[in-house]
Amino acid sequence: MEERKLTCIGCPLGCEIEVKLKEKQIISIIGNTCKRGELYVREEVTNPSRIVTSTVKVENGKIPMVSVKTQNTVPKGKIFECIKELKTISIKAPVKIGDIIIENSANTGISIIATKNVEVSE
Amino acid sequence: MREYDVVIIGGGPAGLAAAASAKKNGIDQILIIERDHELGGILNQCIHNGFGLHTFHEELTGPEYANRFIDEVKKLKITYKLNTMVVNITKSKVVTYMNSLEGMIEIQAKTIILAMGCRERSRGALNIPGYRPAGIFSAGTAQRFVNIEGYMPGREVVILGSGDIGLIMARRMTLEGAKVKVVAELMPYSGGLKRNIVQCLNDFNIPLKLSHTITKIHGKDRITGITLSKVDQKGSPMKGTEEYYSCDTLLLSVGLIPENELSDNMGIELDTVTSGPNVNESLETNIEGVFACGNVLHVHDLVDFVSEEASLAGKNAARFIKKLKVGKNNDLGKIIELKSENGIRYTVPGIIRLDQMDDTVVIRFRVAGVYKNCYISVYFDKERVIHKKKTVVAPGEMESILLDKAKLNDYPQLSQITIKLEEV
Ligand SMILES: Cc1cc2nc3c(=O)[nH]c(=O)nc-3n(C[C@H](O)[C@H](O)[C@H](O)COP(=O)(O)OP(=O)(O)OC[C@H]3O[C@@H](n4cnc5c(N)ncnc54)[C@H](O)[C@@H]3O)c2cc1C
Ligand code: SF4
Numbered sequence: 001m002e003e004r005k006l007t008c009i010g011c012p013l014g015c016e017i018e019v020k021l022k023e024k025q026i027i028s029i030i031g032n033t034c035k036r037g038e039l040y041v042r043e044e045v046t047n048p049s050r051i052v053t054s055t056v057k058v059e060n061g062k063i064p065m066v067s068v069k070t071q072n073t074v075p076k077g078k079i080f081e082c083i084k085e086l087k088t089i090s091i092k093a094p095v096k097i098g099d100i101i102i103e104n105s106a107n108t109g110i111s112i113i114a115t116k117n118v119e120v121s122e
Numbered sequence: 123m124r125e126y127d128v129v130i131i132g133g134g135p136a137g138l139a140a141a142a143s144a145k146k147n148g149i150d151q152i153l154i155i156e157r158d159h160e161l162g163g164i165l166n167q168c169i170h171n172g173f174g175l176h177t178f179h180e181e182l183t184g185p186e187y188a189n190r191f192i193d194e195v196k197k198l199k200i201t202y203k204l205n206t207m208v209v210n211i212t213k214s215k216v217v218t219y220m221n222s223l224e225g226m227i228e229i230q231a232k233t234i235i236l237a238m239g240c241r242e243r244s245r246g247a248l249n250i251p252g253y254r255p256a257g258i259f260s261a262g263t264a265q266r267f268v269n270i271e272g273y274m275p276g277r278e279v280v281i282l283g284s285g286d287i288g289l290i291m292a293r294r295m296t297l298e299g300a301k302v303k304v305v306a307e308l309m310p311y312s313g314g315l316k317r318n319i320v321q322c323l324n325d326f327n328i329p330l331k332l333s334h335t336i337t338k339i340h341g342k343d344r345i346t347g348i349t350l351s352k353v354d355q356k357g358s359p360m361k362g363t364e365e366y367y368s369c370d371t372l373l374l375s376v377g378l379i380p381e382n383e384l385s386d387n388m389g390i391e392l393d394t395v396t397s398g399p400n401v402n403e404s405l406e407t408n409i410e411g412v413f414a415c416g417n418v419l420h421v422h423d424l425v426d427f428v429s430e431e432a433s434l435a436g437k438n439a440a441r442f443i444k445k446l447k448v449g450k451n452n453d454l455g456k457i458i459e460l461k462s463e464n465g466i467r468y469t470v471p472g473i474i475r476l477d478q479m480d481d482t483v484v485i486r487f488r489v490a491g492v493y494k495n496c497y498i499s500v501y502f503d504k505e506r507v508i509h510k511k512k513t514v515v516a517p518g519e520m521e522s523i524l525l526d527k528a529k530l531n532d533y534p535q536l537s538q539i540t541i542k543l544e545e546v
């Protein structure tokens with residue numbers, strides 16, 4: 001049996017929740033004050049995922065870097081791979097918010113998009 | 123001297139929302155002055171997501187949130203000056219600014235909205251013994267280096283202070299390949315949001331040491347390490363608890379303070395707790411026609427509330443100008459004082475002028491510590507009129523209550539409103 005301690009981020013109370021797992025199946029959840037805590041823990045244990053944000057080099061832009069994010073959440077275990085891919089590329093100005101920077105980042109099926117407009121430098 | 127109806131100092135989220143609101147309330151001669159090369163303020167370097175849940179019901183990154191307001195200001199054809207620094211403001215609302223194109227210029231404003239944001243507390247205030255080697259940065263400065271300039275200040279990092287910027291930077295530096303060894307916090311609780319502790323520290327197994335502080339900085343030219351000690355209940359380091367951590371970078375995330383030099387110089391009364399101006403229900407300072415909003419007024423953790431507060435300042439500035447036009451002076455009428463007691467550190471606003479008040483007024487405040495299962499109570503003189511149960515309150519999360527004008531009018535003798543925490 002596996003035991004995990006998680007802090008719920010649903011509200012400032014930040015309940016410490018204990019989950020017991022058997023063969024990857026949740027058998028008990030204790031410590032949550034409300035239903036949201038249970039939902040959070042279920043998601044965190046079975047499919048933890050995050051939005052990843054970072055920056056990418058811009059060529060010929062008014063500023064040297066453009067901020068980017070994954071369009072949707074990606075599995076937690078893929079975060080570093082997504083970031084690594086971003087390090088290998090640079091893009092040309094102009095960049096518009098929402099422009100796709102990388103398609104299917106780290107084989108997650110999720111694209112990485114720009115979160116800032118960058119004009120061409122004069 | 124060129125004249126404007128509203129001059130807004132600072133083009134961050136507060137300045138942008140204030141400008142848009144003044145314009146929508148019928149004012150045309152508006153000028154935003156921003157010292158940076160772009161609008162958006164501190165949000166430009168906050169590339170993480172989590173902004174705008176209250177306002178747009180989606181999670182935006184800082185630059186995206188800022189852009190929504192920048193677009194609006196452009197659409198409303200509000201004039202702004204970039205790379206322009208305001209160096210002085212007088213009581214009679216003469217604003218002196220400086221830039222490389224025009225040099226030093228004076229303009230006359232009918233109203234001024236202060237929206238200069240805040241700055242980080244500096245290391246000088248910290249009193250850590252040892253040399254002052256290179257490699258020590260405020261967390262916000264490091265954020266700017268990494269996210270805007272694209273360069274890493276170091277590889278082996280210790281962070282002092284668990285405010286949100288420190289937590290966000292712990293994750294950011296880790297993603298960029300640095301090793302963040304520890305985040306140390308003097309208080310027995312973190313000043314940061316729970317979400318940031320989980321997603322910025324726990325996700326990457328970065329330890330958070332509460333009730334700890336740095337007692338020594340090692341290294342002469344460049345920092346080589348620090349000594350961390352546990353502190354007792356009074357916050358004094360305890361002998362025998364010292365631990366050494368090697369590092370080439372120390373980030374300080376020890377708090378923010380309103381950018382108050384211009385305000386102070388022009389004779390604005392500052393609050394001793396917030397370090398921002400004392401304001402009334404209209405967010406107007408002790409100088410008539412000078413308003414303040416956003417982090418220059420009191421430090422916010424959620425930008426949504428900055429935008430909300432700033433719209434109100436913009437609207438009130440517009441109202442002030444309309445009154446000037448019809449020649450009505452802002453006579454004071456009845457003043458009700460707000461007092462904070464028992465676990466409440468301050469309130470914004472500090473006074474309410476009943477005649478000037480809208481149908482409702484939002485009172486924002488912060489608590490002094492972490493309290494579980496308590497009540498936020500509001501007293502009209504001696505009578506308790508609001509008794510709101512809270513499962514938890516913490517200094518890191520700004521609280522608010524809403525007061526109704528109708529209710530205030532039910533108490534014709536009312537002279538003081540007290541807000542306090544009460545136990546169950
Ligand atoms: C590092 C950091 C991280 C944050 N992270 C989050 C987060 O994750 N989520 C969230 O909701 N909120 C976050 N916040 C809070 C939120 O971003 C701020 O509350 C908000 O940006 C404040 O807006 P503002 O307009 O008052 O100040 P600012 O954004 O600081 O804008 C002030 C502007 O005024 C300009 N200025 C100052 N003095 C002068 C002068 N003399 N002349 C001309 N211009 C001047 C500055 O250049 C700046 O552009 C963060 C804040 C900081 C500091
Ligand atoms: S379990 Fe409920 S009460 Fe506890 S932190 Fe999560 S959302 Fe808040």
